[in-house]
Amino acid sequence: MIAWTIYITFAGAIVLLVLPRVFARWIALVTATAGFAVSLATFFCDDVDLAHFTTIVRVAWVPALGMNYHLALDGISLTLVLVTGIVALSAVLFSWDVIDRANEFFFWLLLVVGGSYGVFLSADLFLLFLFYELVIVPKYFLIAIFGSTNKEYGAMKLTLYSFFGGALVFLGIIAAYVSGGSLDLNQLAQFQFAPQLQSWAFPILFLGFAVLAGIWPLHTWAPTGHVAAPTAGSMLLAGIVMKLGAYAALRVAMNLFPQGFQMWRTWIAVLAVIGIVYAAAVALRQRDLKFVIGYSSVSHMGFVLLGLATANVFGVSGAVLQMFSHGVIGALLFAVAGRMIYRRTHTRELDALAGMDLRHALPFAAFTFVIASAASMGIPGFSGFAAEITILIGAWKSYPLAVWITGAGMVLVAAFTLRALKRAFFDVDGESAAPSSASAARTDARQMPAPPAQITSSAERSIHLEPITIPEKLGAGLLMFATLAVGLYPKFLLDRIQPAVEAMRFLK
Amino acid sequence: MVGLISIVILIPLAGAIALYIGQPKNARTVALIFNALSAFYAAMLWQKFDATASGLQIVERHAWIPSIGAEYLVGVDGLSLLLVLLTSLVFPFAFSAQRIERGACALMLVMQAALYGTFTAQNFVLWFLFYEMTLVPAFLLIKIYGGENRDYAAVKFFVYTFLGSVAMLLAFLGIYFAKGTFDFAALAGLGKGGLLAGKLQWLAFAGIFLGLAVKVPLFPFHTWLPDAYQTAPTGVSMVLTGALSKMGVYGFIRLLVPLFPNEIKIAGPWLLALVICSIVLAPLAAWAQRDLKRMIAYLSINHLGYCLLGLFAITARSTSSLIDMHAALSGVFLQIFNHGLTAAALFYFVGLLEQRRGLRGIDDFGGLMQRTPLLCGWMSVAMFSSLGLPGLNGFVGEFLIFKGSFATAASFTAIAVLGLLFTAVTFMRAMQALFSGPLAESCGGFSDLVRGEKFVIVPVTLLMFAIGISPQFIFNIFNATVVQMARLFA
Numbered sequence: 002m003i004a005w006t007i008y009i010t011f012a013g014a015i016v017l018l019v020l021p022r023v024f025a026r027w028i029a030l031v032t033a034t035a036g037f038a039v040s041l042a043t044f045f046c047d048d049v050d051l052a053h054f055t056t057i058v059r060v061a062w063v064p065a066l067g068m069n070y071h072l073a074l075d076g077i078s079l080t081l082v083l084v085t086g087i088v089a090l091s092a093v094l095f096s097w098d099v100i101d102r103a104n105e106f107f108f109w110l111l112l113v114v115g116g117s118y119g120v121f122l123s124a125d126l127f128l129l130f131l132f133y134e135l136v137i138v139p140k141y142f143l144i145a146i147f148g149s150t151n152k153e154y155g156a157m158k159l160t161l162y163s164f165f166g167g168a169l170v171f172l173g174i175i176a177a178y179v180s181g182g183s184l185d186l187n188q189l190a191q192f193q194f195a196p197q198l199q200s201w202a203f204p205i206l207f208l209g210f211a212v213l214a215g216i217w218p219l220h221t222w223a224p225t226g227h228v229a230a231p232t233a234g235s236m237l238l239a240g241i242v243m244k245l246g247a248y249a250a251l252r253v254a255m256n257l258f259p260q261g262f263q264m265w266r267t268w269i270a271v272l273a274v275i276g277i278v279y280a281a282a283v284a285l286r287q288r289d290l291k292f293v294i295g296y297s298s299v300s301h302m303g304f305v306l307l308g309l310a311t312a313n314v315f316g317v318s319g320a321v322l323q324m325f326s327h328g329v330i331g332a333l334l335f336a337v338a339g340r341m342i343y344r345r346t347h348t349r350e351l352d353a354l355a356g357m358d359l360r361h362a363l364p365f366a367a368f369t370f371v372i373a374s375a376a377s378m379g380i381p382g383f384s385g386f387a388a389e390i391t392i393l394i395g396a397w398k399s400y401p402l403a404v405w406i407t408g409a410g411m412v413l414v415a416a417f418t419l420r421a422l423k424r425a426f427f428d429v430d431g432e433s434a435a436p437s438s439a440s441a442a443r444t445d446a447r448q449m450p451a452p453p454a455q456i457t458s459s460a461e462r463s464i465h466l467e468p469i470t471i472p473e474k475l476g477a478g479l480l481m482f483a484t485l486a487v488g489l490y491p492k493f494l495l496d497r498i499q500p501a502v503e504a505m506r507f508l509k
Numbered sequence: 510m511v512g513l514i515s516i517v518i519l520i521p522l523a524g525a526i527a528l529y530i531g532q533p534k535n536a537r538t539v540a541l542i543f544n545a546l547s548a549f550y551a552a553m554l555w556q557k558f559d560a561t562a563s564g565l566q567i568v569e570r571h572a573w574i575p576s577i578g579a580e581y582l583v584g585v586d587g588l589s590l591l592l593v594l595l596t597s598l599v600f601p602f603a604f605s606a607q608r609i610e611r612g613a614c615a616l617m618l619v620m621q622a623a624l625y626g627t628f629t630a631q632n633f634v635l636w637f638l639f640y641e642m643t644l645v646p647a648f649l650l651i652k653i654y655g656g657e658n659r660d661y662a663a664v665k666f667f668v669y670t671f672l673g674s675v676a677m678l679l680a681f682l683g684i685y686f687a688k689g690t691f692d693f694a695a696l697a698g699l700g701k702g703g704l705l706a707g708k709l710q711w712l713a714f715a716g717i718f719l720g721l722a723v724k725v726p727l728f729p730f731h732t733w734l735p736d737a738y739q740t741a742p743t744g745v746s747m748v749l750t751g752a753l754s755k756m757g758v759y760g761f762i763r764l765l766v767p768l769f770p771n772e773i774k775i776a777g778p779w780l781l782a783l784v785i786c787s788i789v790l791a792p793l794a795a796w797a798q799r800d801l802k803r804m805i806a807y808l809s810i811n812h813l814g815y816c817l818l819g820l821f822a823i824t825a826r827s828t829s830s831l832i833d834m835h836a837a838l839s840g841v842f843l844q845i846f847n848h849g850l851t852a853a854a855l856f857y858f859v860g861l862l863e864q865r866r867g868l869r870g871i872d873d874f875g876g877l878m879q880r881t882p883l884l885c886g887w888m889s890v891a892m893f894s895s896l897g898l899p900g901l902n903g904f905v906g907e908f909l910i911f912k913g914s915f916a917t918a919a920s921f922t923a924i925a926v927l928g929l930l931f932t933a934v935t936f937m938r939a940m941q942a943l944f945s946g947p948l949a950e951s952c953g954g955f956s957d958l959v960r961g962e963k964f965v966i967v968p969v970t971l972l973m974f975a976i977g978i979s980p981q982f983i984f985n986i987f988n989a990t991v992v993q994m995a996r997l998f999a
Contacts, residue, residue: 063981065988066836066909105882127908131899138893141937145945146878153945157937164933171911172926179833179916 003043004058004072004122006036006082010089010115017108026097029107033093036114037086043074044083044497051076052500054124054187062128067184073124076501077321080494081121081248084328087483088240089114091332092233094476095340099147099231106147110233112139117241121248126174126184133170133249136242137163140234147231149343150289155229159238162212162222166246169209176202177257189257190506196260203261207254207269213246215302216269217276224295232339235291239298239331244324247305251317251505255309259507262312267400270310274403274410276303281413285420290342290349293421294334297377300414301327301385307403308392314502316395319388321498326376326384326487333373333480340473341366342425345466351421355428365469367426369477374422376484378415384484387491512569513554514583517593518625520547521600525618528611536611537604540618544601547621551597558590560985563993565631565694578691579634583626587990588762591842591983592628592755595849596621599751602853603744605965606860613654616646617748624752628759633681633691637674640760643753644670647745655740662736669723669733677720680713684768697767697997714772717765724757727817728787731810735798738806743860746802750809751853755845758816762841766824767997777825781921784821787814789924792931796938801859801869804939805852808895811928812848812903815910816841818925822914824998830916834995837913842987843980844906847894851903854891854969858884861962862943865955871939876948881957885944887966892936894973897929902976 013032017025043049051074058072092110099106112135119132137160144156178184181192194202208216215223223243227235255262277300284296301323308320343349346357360367376383379390389411396404487494502508511519524543533539558566568584585593600621604614619642626639644667652663685691687705705713723730738746766773773780787810795807819837861884863869878885894901907929915922958966976983 062979063905063984065984066839066912131904134899134904138889138898145941153941156945157941160937161934164930164937168926168930168933171908171929172923175908175911175915175922176919178912182832 002046003039003074003079003082006039006086006118007072007115007122009035009039010111010118014108014111014115017104017111022104025103025107026093026099029093029096029111030090032111033086033090033114036118037090040079040082040086044079049074049079051079051497053504054078054190054501056124056187057122068127069125069185070128071125071185072122073187074122075504076497076499077248077251078121080321080325080498081244082118084244084325085114085117085121085241087479088236088328088332091336091476091479092236092240094472094479095236095336096231096233097470097472098340098344099233102146106143106231106233109139109143110237112136113143113237113242117245120245124186126178126186126189126253129186129249129253130170130174133245134167136245137167140238140242143234143237144226144230148229148234149231150228151225152229155225159222159226162219166209166212166219169205169212170249171209173202173206173209173254177206177253181257186252186256192257194258194260199258199261200264201261203254203258204265206258207250207262207265210246210250210254211269211306214243214250214306215246215276215299216306217272217279217299217303220276220280220299220302223299224292227295227298227335228289228291232336232344235294235335235339236332239294239335240328243298243302243331244328247302247309247320247324251309251320255507256505262507266310266312270307270396270400270403273303273306273310274406276300276306277407278410278413281410281417284417285413287417288351290338290351290354290421290425291335293351293417294331294338297334297414297417298327298331300410301331301377303410304389304392304407307396307407311392311395311399312507313395313398314499314508315391316399317502317505317508318495318498319391319393319395321502322384322391322487322491322494323388325494326388326484329480329483329487330373330376330383330385333369333477333484334377336473336476336480337366337370337373341369341469351424354425360426362466363469365474365477369481370422370426372481372484374418376488378418379411382485382488384487384491387488391491391495512583513550513557513567514569514585514625514629517547517550517554518583518622518629520550521618521622521625525615525622528615528618532611536614537609540614541601541604543618544597544604544621547625548597548601551593554585555590555594555986558585558986560587561989563989568631573635577634578685578689580632580692581635582632582692583629583635584631585629586993587987588759588842588994589628591846591986592759593625594986595755595846596624596628596752599748599849599853602857602965602969603747603751605961606744606747606857607742607864609742609744610654613650613742613745616650617744620646620650620748620753624756627756631693633685633693633696636693637678637681640756641674643756644674647749647753650745651737651741654742654745656742657740658736659740662733662740665733666737669730673720673723673730676716680716680720683709683713693763693767700768700770703771710769711772714765714769714776717760717768721757721760721765722783724760725754725813725817726757726810727814728783728790728810731787731791734810735803735806738809738856739800739802743856743863746806747853747856750806750856751849754809754813755849758813758820758841758845761817761820762994766820770824770998773821773824774827777821780821781818781825781918784814784817785921785924787811788818788928789931792928792935796931796935799870799872801862801871801939802856804871804935805855805859808932808935809848809852811932812844812852812895814928815907815925816844816848818921819844819910819914822918822921826917828917831995831999833913833916834998835913835991836909838991838994839984839987840906840909840911840913842991843902843976843983844910846983847902847906847976850969850973851891851894854966854973855895857965858888858891861958866951871942874943874949874952875946876944877952877955878944879948880952880955883958883963887958887970889940889944890970890973892940894977896933896936900974900977902973902980905977905980
């Protein structure tokens with residue numbers, strides 16, 4: 002049944018091209034909802050074996066060359082399919098205001114989503130790579146056509162990084178195919194690759210995938226890409242696309258080449274820890290709200306990589322949980338920054354936002370951002386905490402030193418998140434101790450188009466900001482519910498993730 | 510009694526004569542009618558072709574010049590049929606690219622006939638006749654109908670190719686005097702034991718290699734190509750890259766490798782090194798070009814390099830297993846077809862841009878996405894196909910080639926992956942310069958695709974997707990031939 006997520010999404014994309022533009026967003030909504038519903042239904046379906054990568058569809062494709070259309074499912078895949086469904090649905094809801102070339106916009110959006118479902122469910126290396134690369138093109142167009150700041154640069158950088166990663170992956174896949182004699186992931190996972198081959202094929206394959214997961218120092222596409230992308234684009238990038246890299250690194254690189262993984266995992270941990278701390282430190286100095294969130298994505302993905310590098314059940318399960326968690330939280334943060342704030346104020350500069358008193362102008366946005374920030378900082382009760390604590394427990398067993406450094410990194414994460422939250426919504430300058438009538442005076446005249454004298458109270462100032470719409474509330478509600486639900490009851494996901502992780506070869 | 514293959518060869522010739530005598534007003538329409546006819550007969554050929562049988566089929570054999578062992582011997586196997594189909598596809602595509610004069614139409618039809626002949630002839634004398642028959646029309650088309658710098662380009666093209674041909678002819682004469690046959694199948698059977706004695710063998714090898722390497726072209730014999738492709742009219746560029754360049758690769762597969770298996774093994778690493786240069790350096794050169802046609806021309810060198818990579822990788826070592834050989838050969842065949850389709854499409858699109866703007870420098874355009882979304886969209890598909898994006902035709906062929914080559918020549922193959930990356934960079938840069946950014950003033954009056962253009966582009970693009978998603982129908986054409994050739998090469 003879960004295979005229908007792929008078919009429905011691609012079918013929706015094609016229907017979009019055929020029907021007139023007025024239907025575009027409704028078709029996208031129906032498609033995304035259907036995909037989400039299918040993944041949710043599978044999630045609550047008990048008779049699925051989630052401990053093993055169980056085949057659900059297998060059709061010969063190019064039999065002479067051993068290529069099959071082969072889909073399979075285990076707890077890891079299902080978790081990621083679920084987060085894809087959630088993020089896709091909320092991305093459509095947050096794109097409800099896209100009018101210009103809406104068909105095309107939702108077409109590209111659904112292609113990214115469909116390709117991602119495909120990657121998470123592929124059990125054939127060729128098929129996986131096909132879906133993986135298929136996601137690159139729509140990403141480029143989403144950003145290059147519909148993006149904002151510096152969009153051509155961001156789109157190009159992201160695409161070139163993706164192609165670079167793709168070339169490495171290509172080489173690694175060929176190496177696995179040639180020596181393993183099969184493209185079937187389950188068969189390859191049984192095959193004993195020569196240690197010498199593993200020692201070089203693993204880093205190539207892992208690095209190729211990790212580019213998309215934002216591994217330091219190959220992360221620089223992520224902040225610029227996120228900033229340049231339209232809101233839904235950033236949500237998909239942070240929420241889904243970065244997970245593609247991490248998922249494939251786990252499913253393909255680590256599972257096929259366990260010995261290579263053992264040889265290199267310390268280096269992965271080092272890069273991951275540097276990524277966590279470095280990105281958080283950089284985020285602390287950003288002036289653009291989306292850049293802050295972009296770097297926070299890199300930092301959070303560093304946790305995923307650290308979890309993978311631990312090579313024990315806790316760390317890897319935590320990494321998968323963190324993929325889910327960051328997918329939801331990253332999407333939520335970008336939704337607030339891109340749709341709720343930027344579409345209304347036309348600025349993301351923290352200094353400019355500080356003068357707008359957004360907490361009164363957009364109370365719902367403020368509320369959402371507080372929740373998202375809390376989740377992002379790893380406050381207990383939200384999914385971020387559950388994931389990161391699981392990763393750190395795992396890391397404690399493998400790399401105690403990394404836990405200490407990462408702990409410092411988490412302080413930085415809290416620092417930059419709080420700074421962004423405060424500057425964007427709650428800033429009160431020293432001189433504005435006076436009541437609200439004087440609050441206008443503190444507004445920086447350079448940033449505000451209207452002369453401060455005309456604005457006497459925050460309530461009046463907020464008039465020109467249109468209120469938060471219903472679709473935005475629905476989308477934000479969905480994401481907030483997801484992060485809270487998993488935060489309060491992580492067992493719900495972990496029960497499905499852990500058996501699948503235990504079946505992975507590098508743990509045996 | 511004229512056989513089916515002869516009909517396919519003769520139809521374009523008849524078309525050329527009809528154009529010459531009849532002097533019709535709309536020469537292009539007449540040419541397209543003859544194209545449709547030959548395509549119809551090519552399709553009949555495909556239909557009659559038994560895909561499960563190996564070896565030559567639908568053979569026609571007539572005595573021709575018995576005293577020198579020259580026969581009129583034509584027949585098709587999977588590879589020949591594939592190339593006949595490709596030719597039937599590329600020519601109508603090229604004719605629809607732009608309005609061309611009667612003379613040019615006639616010359617192109619002559620070239621088409623010669624190509625059909627080249628891909629089906631199974632006797633060296635006949636093959637060489639057709640092979641050379643393509644040269645003169647191509648030369649004239651560039652020389653008379655070309656753009657700027659056409660004299661230089663035409664002469665360079667002619668001299669290069671002709672020198673290669675002479676070297677090849679000498680080599681074959683030597684072989685003939687030693688073995689007394691011109692028949693491809695017979696020569697291939699003799700290849701294992703060595704055709705000539707001692708040094709002569711190497712001379713013959715070098716001569717044939719040179720002739721074919723110029724035609725493909727392979728680094729460092731490629732310098733005629735950018736000049737020729739750049740200056741030729743759009744339709745001619747499409748044919749040059751889509752069909753004519755395949756003669757070289759076809760020659761490598763049909764002649765050089767079967768005839769000189771031992772020499773290939775000895776020279777293998779050097780050949781592979783040249784191929785790697787083609788694959789890696791050509792896209793770098795393309796990256797540096799400002800002229801779109803030149804850029805695509807350089808990328809053509811890169812794509813044909815993949816064909817030769819697959820071919821040399823499996824034949825240069827005796828260790829390659831049959832499975833890898835099957836993969837690599839299937840990949841090479843598919844890549845031949847794909848490149849014909851995709852490169853022609855790219856030239857077609859550049860032609861469309863040139864028609865609208867009058868120039869084709871990469872800097873002469875900008876922001877086209879706003880003005881002509883359809884043109885940009887379909888052109889992007891062709892570009893993505895060319896850079897080997899999964900889901901489109903280019904990827905399948907390249908994947909198989911890399912898979913097959915990796916087993917025997919891992920390090921060379923690993924370096925060749927760089928070529929993929931550079932190609933991607935080149936195309937992305939071109940796309941960005943053409944499609945995005947602010948709309949260039951000079952492009953303000955552009956019209957998007959008109960109906961006739963859509964009518965051409967949509968089927969070609971659909972074919973790209975079809976091959977990318979379900980390549981099996983193409984594999985079916987040459988599966989038996991691949992198995993047979995792998996056995997021959999092993």
